[in-house]
Amino acid sequence: MSEILFIGLSLSSILLLIALGLSITYGAMGVINMAHGELVMIGAYTAVISGIYLNINLFLALPLAFLVSAAVGLALEKLVIRRLYGRIIDTLLATWGVAIVLQQLIRLEFGLSFFGIHIEGLGPGLQNMNVPSFLTQPFEIGGIPIQPYRSFIILVTVLLTLLTWFLMYRTSMGTQVRAIMRNPQIAAACGIDVKRVSAFTFAYGSGLAGIAGVLLAGFKTVMPDMGASTVVDGFLVVVVGGVGSLLGTVLASALLGQINGIFAILTNDILARAVVFGVVIAIILWRPRGLFAFKSR
């Protein structure tokens, strides 16, 4: 039984990892960022490439990927999204386009492959990231087998969630972000620099996606279109949890992860996936704004 719960917990932590960044960008700015998966992908590639060229391990790749993805997110915000606030369908299309551009940049090695130049670690092929061996060797504590890599993901996710909570609820920047989430016009009227705060928020959310990418690279294949499938799960969590609610995002990923884990063990993964989608549909029908949506006044 503890093993089933552990699998569920591990699935939940991966969902939360992807959804955390998304809940900030989607929740704070109402931007449906279709390129979020590509920011995850960029994080994964940062880990692969820094492993090949700088020979640094997973732990150093985490902050590096945060910075790279945050920088890409910041550029994306300044060049594209800033001009489209309040036009939700347009941002959806624009960020989808950006997603395709980012995928192709990696696949075509920034265009260099046209000139016959090949950069190791890029291109259309499958890549992998080295994981330190002490994270792949399971060990036992008191007769309970511990999987170090999955435990590590859970740990990082918990730390990131706490950090995000602290930033959002215990700093003046966070207060400004929450004010913008509620009502950007009134926030601006109160003297908040909405553009600046939004840009930083978006960069932070993107950086979280980068960290998710590094951790996913440890057990998934790294390839240019790896982001597309992960982002779907992220949106499910955000929508179920309620847009803009950190608590909602945490609980929704815990719920969906456990449902997925339990059904996958009892029946099979294909059915478990269908059940998860069924639960999501039921929740949205019952509470269209998600479990923990705040009330707008």
Next chain:
Amino acid sequence: MKSNRRSFLKTSAAFGAALAAPSLIPGRAAAAGEIEVGVLFSQTGGLSIIEKSLADATLMAIEEINAAGGVNGMMIKPIVEDGASDPKTYNEKASKLVIRDRVPTVFGSYTSASRKAVLPVFEKRNNMYFYPTYYEGFECSKNVVYTGAVPNQQLSNFVPWIINTLGKKKFFIVGSNYIYPREMAKVSKILIEQHGGEYVADEYLELGHSEWGAMVSKIKDSGCDVVLSNVVGDSVVAFYREFKNQGLTHDVLPICATVTSEIEIAAMGAEFAAGSYTSFPYFQAIDTPENKSFIERYRSFVGDPKAVTHHALESSYFQVFLWKQAVEKAGEATPDAIREAIKGQTFDAPNGKVTVDPENLHTYLTPRIAQWGADGQGTIIEAYDEPVQPMPYVAYGEAPENLFCTAGGLDSSKL
């Protein structure tokens, strides 16, 4: 407004006529001294990683044949089309090659989905298609020459070897959820029962699924002593990684796979597969001068000193030579003549002797088992003495003395 619309109608009618015109004019004939053939693989999209290597191997074979004087003194001119990893595009491009370019043969396809999509074009227009990939069988077309392995050529030595040599009797069969792994599982079960083993489970995951936590945990609790994997694509990587992360090792509970090739091993990192087994007719590790030279030539052809070769790639290469021999024997390059002449053609491929079966147009291949090492290369630890007869309907009871698919077509009363 009125005149505008009239002129619009006029121009569009003229445009329509212009569009229709090419189909009325006979297709452009190849220049004298040239034979045109189609090369139809995905150059773009998700499958391009692997399919580009198949296209490269095909083009390399064509270049080598041309350098040696061509076919009956004629140069082969490849017309390369992009299937774009999309069966519908495959169908359109196949129609273009067959109807407009009037090629007598097309080399192409990696997935069964793309082969099934082009099949009607070749059957209706009575053209020839050469298909290089291992696949699930259950097909009998007189317009396709199949040069990859069918299930009996991957499993007929593998399952008995697992039971008798490895001494493993309890199988956990796992695969991606589509037709190839399901047909492979059917054949495996027949063989497992014949040889006195048993299977404890037969489980599937979605194609491309990368969350293996629950499945590996099931494998752990199932009491099996060997895992027979028909998992394909990037799921393979996630599977082997999770397997190790949950503390399973290949020396106690080996993964015996039918799809895990050099490409997947390179993608996952060799240490995750070290000690596991795969069954294929061709491995890069085949230690013959012919194969060494083949790998060398392929690497210099694609300009990548670390390029890997694999089963479907090798079939893409040698099938062009089988085709060349057929055209030379027939003396002409028409689909009907090629089909008649290819029957029984034999060629010394990098993996050894290959022969096209005169009945079902599949290919005799030599099954081999390799164990993966920490360097990402296999060591061939078991090989059949001779090529094995291809039987695409073995899951439904086909046997050498009771063939379902013959030159006359499929005997569907036997199914």
